[in-house]
Amino acid sequence: MKLLRLGAPGAERPAVLADDGLVHDLTGLTHDIDGAFLAGGGVDRVRTALGAGTLPILDTAGLRIGAPVARPGKVVCIGLNYRDHAEETGATVPERPVVFMKDPGTVVGPHDRVLIPRGSQKTDWEVELAVVIGRRARYLDAPGDAPGVIAGYAISNDVSERAFQLELSPQWDLGKSCETFNPLGPWLVPADEVSDPQGLSLRLSVNGVLRQNGTTENMIFPVAHVVWYLSQYMVLEPGDVINTGTPAGVALGMPGTPYLRAEDTVELEIDGLGSQRQTFEDA
Numbered sequence: 001m002k003l004l005r006l007g008a009p010g011a012e013r014p015a016v017l018a019d020d021g022l023v024h025d026l027t028g029l030t031h032d033i034d035g036a037f038l039a040g041g042g043v044d045r046v047r048t049a050l051g052a053g054t055l056p057i058l059d060t061a062g063l064r065i066g067a068p069v070a071r072p073g074k075v076v077c078i079g080l081n082y083r084d085h086a087e088e089t090g091a092t093v094p095e096r097p098v099v100f101m102k103d104p105g106t107v108v109g110p111h112d113r114v115l116i117p118r119g120s121q122k123t124d125w126e127v128e129l130a131v132v133i134g135r136r137a138r139y140l141d142a143p144g145d146a147p148g149v150i151a152g153y154a155i156s157n158d159v160s161e162r163a164f165q166l167e168l169s170p171q172w173d174l175g176k177s178c179e180t181f182n183p184l185g186p187w188l189v190p191a192d193e194v195s196d197p198q199g200l201s202l203r204l205s206v207n208g209v210l211r212q213n214g215t216t217e218n219m220i221f222p223v224a225h226v227v228w229y230l231s232q233y234m235v236l237e238p239g240d241v242i243n244t245g246t247p248a249g250v251a252l253g254m255p256g257t258p259y260l261r262a263e264d265t266v267e268l269e270i271d272g273l274g275s276q277r278q279t280f281e282d283a
Contacts, residue, residue, distance in 0.1 A: 001019060001046065001050060001190065002017040002186075002188070003015075003016055003017075003043070003046070003152070004068050004185065005066040005068055006060060006065060008064060009064075009108075009112075012064075012066040013025065014026035014029075014037075016055070022057055024055035024057055025056045026055065028055070029042070029049060029055075033068060033069060034071055034239050035073065035238035035240075038133075038135075038151040038239060039238035043190050064109060064111070065109050065110055065185060066108075066109045067109055067183075068132075068154055068186065069239055070239075071104070071239070072132075072241045074101065074240050074241075075102040075243065076100075077101065077158060078097050079094075079098035079100060079245065080098050080220075081244060082214060084247060085245070085246055085250070085253065087248070088248045088249075088250070089250075089252055089253045093220065099233075102158070102173075102176045106159075106177055107183075109184075109185060110155065111183075111186075112180065113278065113279060113281055114280050115178070115283040116261070116262060116282050116283060117179070120161050121259065122251070122252070122259045124159070124259055125160075125260065126157065127157060127246055127247075128156045128157070128245060129156070129197065129244045129273075130153065130154045130156035130184060131153060131226070132188055133150065133238055133239065134238055135149040135151075136149070136238065137149040137230075138236075140231040140232075143224040143227075143228040146224040149227065150223075150227065151188070152189050153194050153273060154187060154188050154273060155184070155186075155268055156184050156243045157266065157278065158176070158182065159182065160175050160176055160252075161176075161178055185276065186275070197216060198217050198222050199215070199217055200216045200270050201270070202216065202247060202269075203270075211249045211251075211254075212248065212249030213247075214247025214249070223244060230242065262280060265277065266280070
């Protein structure tokens with residue numbers, strides 16, 4: 001099953017895409033798919049209701065797909081987490097995870113418009129595996145404890161403005177937290193339905209041209225290590241999102257490759273997690 005939220009921005013309704021392809025309304029079970037839902041056993045309640053056949057079918061015609069998690073408390077990102085991406089950008093392969101934060105207000109739906117900031121010359125793309133936290137994580141003892149706090153996985157586009165990120169400040173926040181810079185979704189796939197988060201292929205194309213084609217197998221720091229590591233320095237709360245890094249193929253790493261401009265279209269997919277498609281426009 002796959003959890004999703006449908007409707008206009010700010011008025012999404014919770015739903016579930018069942019294995020038979022039918023979408024069911026979850027408003028009788030929860031007001032939203034958020035941290036409280038995930039921490040309170042919401043995924044198991046949905047499974048039980050699906051099995052009992054008690055969930056009404058939802059007509060999805062004309063409904064926008066929103067981000068699958070409402071109001072994440074924080075979006076934590078891992079930079080340079082694929083060796084080929086570090087090498088293509090001329091960065092040293094890190095010995096510890098490179099951590100930065102992204103404004104959670106950047107999170108939008110997987111097919112929503114994305115705004116190129118005013119003054120931008122270097123708006124870039126990054127397909128990433130997103131981890132959604134389902135239980136409070138504080139000082140986990142070992143990476144082996146991480147799977148127990150993960151609610152599920154989704155696709156994330158960690159859109160970046162490289163001049164803002166690298167030329168205007170010693171920190172990356174300016175280039176990462178622009179409006180609409182984190183399309184998420186279309187679904188939240190429960191963690192126990194992703195057999196191996198380190199065995200997923202990631203792909204991204206720009207205007208039909210394949211730019212990124214990698215696998216999470218090549219992460220420098222795998223998902224379990226990232227979650228454990230972060231828990232040593234911050235408290236991860238249910239509903240928090242972790243962007244786990246991107247493989248090679250970003251414009252920054254390919255001299256001569258044009259950055260994004262208005263009317264460009266970006267398409268992303270990760271095995272088993274669905275696909276995204278955004279058209280970019282000027283802010």
